[in-house]
Amino acid sequence: MRNTVFRRLMSQEFGEIRAEMLARDHVFSSLGNRTVDQALEAGLPAKEIWRAVCEVFEVPPERR
Structure with missing residues (x-):
């Protein structure tokens, strides 16, 4: 996974800020x-x- 993809997933899940x-x-x-x-x-x-972020913040499996 590229860092840009990672940052996009973070923003989509939690909002940019x-x-x-x-x-x-x-x-x-x-x-x-x-x-x-x-x-x-x-x-x-x-x-x-x-994966660590998803585990801690209980991101649903379909968005991991």
Whole structure:
């Protein structure tokens, strides 16, 4: 998954502003206690990050 696809999915699911805030501020234990932005910077695959976001925020399977 490309980062652009990941960002689009985030915006579609949470709205543009909330998606940006979540990516910047929410720390995910499953991402090594990193935010989405930090995980992307560290080189974690966007698909892995999306799965973590979906798990924590209980995104329905049809939108994962």
